[in-house]
Amino acid sequence: MPRIVLVTGASSGFGAAIARHFAVKGDRLILTARRIDRLEKLKAELESSAKIHLLQLDVQDRNAVEQVTSNLPADFAEVDILINNAGLALGLEPAHRTDLDDWDTMIDTNCKGLTYCTRALLPGMVERNRGHIVNISSSAGSYAYPGANVYGATKAFVDQFSANLRSDLFGTQVRVSCIAPGMAETEFSLVRFKQDAEKAARFYAGSDAMTASDIAHAVMYVTDQPAHLNINHIEMMPVTQASAGLKVFKKG
Ligand code: NDP
Numbered sequence: 001m002p003r004i005v006l007v008t009g010a011s012s013g014f015g016a017a018i019a020r021h022f023a024v025k026g027d028r029l030i031l032t033a034r035r036i037d038r039l040e041k042l043k044a045e046l047e048s049s050a051k052i053h054l055l056q057l058d059v060q061d062r063n064a065v066e067q068v069t070s071n072l073p074a075d076f077a078e079v080d081i082l083i084n085n086a087g088l089a090l091g092l093e094p095a096h097r098t099d100l101d102d103w104d105t106m107i108d109t110n111c112k113g114l115t116y117c118t119r120a121l122l123p124g125m126v127e128r129n130r131g132h133i134v135n136i137s138s139s140a141g142s143y144a145y146p147g148a149n150v151y152g153a154t155k156a157f158v159d160q161f162s163a164n165l166r167s168d169l170f171g172t173q174v175r176v177s178c179i180a181p182g183m184a185e186t187e188f189s190l191v192r193f194k195q196d197a198e199k200a201a202r203f204y205a206g207s208d209a210m211t212a213s214d215i216a217h218a219v220m221y222v223t224d225q226p227a228h229l230n231i232n233h234i235e236m237m238p239v240t241q242a243s244a245g246l247k248v249f250k251k252g
Pocket residue numbers: 008009010011012013014015032033034035036038057058059060085086087088089109113136137138139180181182183184185186187188189191212
C-alpha cells in the first residue's frame with residue numbers, strides 16, 4: 001500500500017534525497033519548496049516510479065501552509081508521513097555582530113514554519129489514528145559552537161517540540177521521530193554563507209562530511225519500522241566530527 005508522504009524543502013539537499021528514497025518504494029509524494037523549477041526537475045526524474053504532486057510553498061507563510069494543505073487533491077489528501085525538513089542557517093558571526101533579519105528568518109523557518117506544517121496535518125493524522133511526523137533537527141541543537149547562536153537554538157526547539165509532540169500524542173498511533181544530523185555536504189553552507197561558493201567549498205574540504213543520502217537512509221529507517229515502534233531520536237555525525245571538549249580562555 002503506497003504511503004502519502006509530504007516533504008518540505010524538497011528542492012535540494014536532504015529533502016531531494018528523501019524524495020528519491022521514498023520514490024523507489026513507489027510511495028506517493030507531495031514535494032514542497034519555494035523553488036518550483038527545482039521541484040519540476042525532480043518530478044521529471046521520479047515520476048516513472050512514483051505519483052508526485054508539487055506545491056510551491058514558503059513554510060514561513062502561515063496562511064499559505066493552511067491553504068495548500070487543506071486543498072490537497074483527493075488522492076494526496078490523507079498524508080501518512082510529514083517530513084519537516086525545510087530549514088536553514090544564515091551566517092556564522094558571533095551574536096553581537098549578526099544581522100537581526102537573519103535571526104528572524106531562521107526562527108520563522110526552522111521553528112514557526114515547522115509548527116505551521118505540523119499543526120496543519122496533525123488533526124487528520126489523529127482522526128485517522130495513523131501517521132508519522134519526522135522532524136529534521138541538528139547536532140547544533142545539542143552542542144554549542146561559535147556562530148551557531150540562533151541556528152543552534154532553533155534546532156534545540158525542534159528537538160524539544162518533537163519530544164513534546166510525543167507526549168501530546170500519547171494514546172494515539174501517530175508517531176514522531178527527530179533526526180539530528182551533524183555536518184553533511186548540501187547547499188546548506190552555500191545558503192549560510194550567502195551564495196559564497198568558495199567559502200562553502202572550503203567549509204567541507206577534507207571533512208569527509210555525510211551525504212544527503214546518509215540522512216535519507218535514517219529517514220527510511222524510522223519510517224519503515226513496524227507500526228508498534230517509534231524511533232524517538234537519532235543523532236548522526238561524520239566520523240571526522242566530534243564535540244571536542246570545553247575550552248578555557250586564559251587572560252594575559
Ligand atoms: P539545503 O540548503 O540543501 O536545503 C534546504 C531546503 O529547505 C531547500 O529545499 C529549501 O528550498 C528549503 N527551504 C528553506 N527555506 C524555506 C522556506 N522558507 N520555505 C520552504 N522551504 C524552504 O540544506 P540541507 O538539505 O542540508 O538542509 C535541510 C535541513 O537539514 C535543514 O532544516 C537544515 O537545518 C538541516 N540540517 C542540515 C545539516 C547539514 O549539515 N547540511 C545538518 C543538520 C541539519 P527552497 O530554497 O527552494 O525554498
